[in-house]
Amino acid sequence: MSDATEHHLEHHLEHHLEPHxxxxxxxxxxxxxxxxxxxIEGQVRGxxxxxxxxxxxxxxxxxxxxxxxALQSLALSLLDDHMAHCVVDAARQGGAxxxxxxxxxxxxxxxxxxx
Amino acid sequence: MSDATEHHLEHHLEHHLEPHxxxxxxxxxxxxxxxxxxxIEGQVRGxxxxxxxxxxxxxxxxxxxxxxxALQSLALSLLDDHMAHCVVDAARQGGAxxxxxxxxxxxxxxxxxxx
Amino acid sequence: MSDATEHHLEHHLEHHLEPHxxxxxxxxxxxxxxxxxxxIEGQVRGxxxxxxxxxxxxxxxxxxxxxxxALQSLALSLLDDHMAHCVVDAARQGGAxxxxxxxxxxxxxxxxxxx
Amino acid sequence: MSDATEHHLEHHLEHHLEPHxxxxxxxxxxxxxxxxxxxIEGQVRGxxxxxxxxxxxxxxxxxxxxxxxALQSLALSLLDDHMAHCVVDAARQGGAxxxxxxxxxxxxxxxxxxx
Numbered sequence: 001m002s003d004a005t006e007h008h009l010e011h012h013l014e015h016h017l018e019p020h021x022x023x024x025x026x027x028x029x030x031x032x033x034x035x036x037x038x039x040i041e042g043q044v045r046g047x048x049x050x051x052x053x054x055x056x057x058x059x060x061x062x063x064x065x066x067x068x069x070a071l072q073s074l075a076l077s078l079l080d081d082h083m084a085h086c087v088v089d090a091a092r093q094g095g096a097x098x099x100x101x102x103x104x105x106x107x108x109x110x111x112x113x114x115x
Numbered sequence: 116m117s118d119a120t121e122h123h124l125e126h127h128l129e130h131h132l133e134p135h136x137x138x139x140x141x142x143x144x145x146x147x148x149x150x151x152x153x154x155i156e157g158q159v160r161g162x163x164x165x166x167x168x169x170x171x172x173x174x175x176x177x178x179x180x181x182x183x184x185a186l187q188s189l190a191l192s193l194l195d196d197h198m199a200h201c202v203v204d205a206a207r208q209g210g211a212x213x214x215x216x217x218x219x220x221x222x223x224x225x226x227x228x229x230x
Numbered sequence: 231m232s233d234a235t236e237h238h239l240e241h242h243l244e245h246h247l248e249p250h251x252x253x254x255x256x257x258x259x260x261x262x263x264x265x266x267x268x269x270i271e272g273q274v275r276g277x278x279x280x281x282x283x284x285x286x287x288x289x290x291x292x293x294x295x296x297x298x299x300a301l302q303s304l305a306l307s308l309l310d311d312h313m314a315h316c317v318v319d320a321a322r323q324g325g326a327x328x329x330x331x332x333x334x335x336x337x338x339x340x341x342x343x344x345x
Numbered sequence: 346m347s348d349a350t351e352h353h354l355e356h357h358l359e360h361h362l363e364p365h366x367x368x369x370x371x372x373x374x375x376x377x378x379x380x381x382x383x384x385i386e387g388q389v390r391g392x393x394x395x396x397x398x399x400x401x402x403x404x405x406x407x408x409x410x411x412x413x414x415a416l417q418s419l420a421l422s423l424l425d426d427h428m429a430h431c432v433v434d435a436a437r438q439g440g441a442x443x444x445x446x447x448x449x450x451x452x453x454x455x456x457x458x459x460x
Contacts, residue, residue: 102425
């Protein structure tokens with residue numbers, strides 16, 4: 001994992017130097033993801049309150065399904081970003097880097113589909 | 116919704132009076148659900164930190180899949196409780212109450228399967 | 231499994247004797263399920279043709295998602311029938327029969343949610 | 346769709362001419378996919394027989410879940426091939442072709458995750 005992380009940092013440093021506005025895009029994406037995650041955290045806390053107040057099971061289940069869907073949408077959005085940046089870069093490099101990134105993406109997609 | 120909730124409270128009051136220990140069971144179940152929900156809240160906050168620190172996308176996705184699975188397990192556990200209490204009671208009553216509870220359970224299961 | 235199957239046959243024989251028209255309902259449900267299954271079989275064969283003719287991957291994937299959804303809808307419909315008959319009957323009997331049917335239903339729902 | 350299909354054919358013709366053995370790989374992949382699809386078709390026909398013979402609902406549901414899982418595994422395998430060929434090629438081309446292929450892949454993944 002540390003290699004991937006290192007590469008990831010380098011990747012971000014590169015972006016820092018290039019004039020294409022990728023870093024700003026990235027900062028915006030990070031803010032959008034955080035906003036969604038804070039909303040999901042709020043949903044989970046709302047479910048805790050419902051459980052504490054012994055609200056009707058079906059109403060609690062509806063909120064759990066909503067939070068699950070919100071997490072899945074976030075995952076799809078994170079995956080889009082990953083494909084548009086890391087996978088595309090790796091495809092241009094080819095070789096082992098490409099194989100590695102395709103394998104990782106494939107496994108992450110399988111985890112999403114099966115969860 | 117308020118009718119269902121009212122019925123739910125009555126249901127709990129009944130349990131309060133009967134000597135079968137259902138209320139204690141219920142208090143235990145509530146604590147178990149809350150424990151799981153607090154852990155899920157922690158997972159969501161951990162994902163926020165990973166996004167803030169711009170951790171590697173695939174590692175973030177792994178955590179999102181884990182939180183999604185934890186929510187689904189919680190939902191299955193809430194549904195089990197609901198079936199063992201509300202659906203069983205309604206089946207014994209029969210009639211409209213039974214129809215209503217079966218329809219609600221069916222819709223909740225469909226939401227889970229599709230999320 | 232043979233015990234459950236035996237019970238199931240008895241259950242259907244009972245229905246045969248009682249005047250509530252359950253058997254006719256059941257025959258209709260069976261026909262509806264078979265119709266859906268034949269359509270799904272057709273979808274799977276259509277996907278085979280697409281693969282043989284090396285159709286565009288994304289178009290094939292769209293058909294695979296459609297067949298998956300059709301199977302899930304069928305599963306939800308089979309589960310509804312099961313809950314309305316076997317689970318309701320077991321709830322009225324109570325005891326070990328009820329426990330067994332709730333456990334089976336719970337496990338079947340978990341398999342659906344996780345697939 | 347016809348544009349994508351045309352491009353797809355061209356893509357296969359290119360492969361026909363190049364000496365990298367892609368066509369053989371592809372023929373093998375097609376055979377592997379067809380084998381899986383024939384097995385899934387067999388599973389769906391088996392479920393039809395179970396419904397006709399009014400087998401126990403839970404046993405039928407177990408087979409429906411198995412067929413659903415088999416379809417999802419096939420989808421993941423088709424997606425892997427698509428990423429390794431079409432998406433990688435598009436990433437190297439860049440521009441509108443890359444955007445288009447990323448968008449299509451993203452939508453296909455979302456359909457899989459939500460089905």
